[in-house]
Amino acid sequence: MNCSRMQRSVPDLWINDLNFRRKAAVEMHLSLCPACRKWYVIWQNIRDLGWEQIRLPQRLNWQPFNQALEHEIRHHIQTE
């Protein structure tokens, strides 16, 4: 699993939309890849704001949100 695929999987992790094998691959990748761990922590912070209270539609198009967020995160990491 590469980083961009991994990072796309994070929202699915929350809504339990990952099958067992893919979930294991995500967790394995997280344990090996500091960049994706950082990404995951950022997502967790967002979730901790109360996102889990929001009922997500079954099929949600995360792409525009991911792209905007990724842009923000890259900017944040670069300027850190």
Ligand SMILES: [Zn+2]
């Ligand atoms: Zn990675």
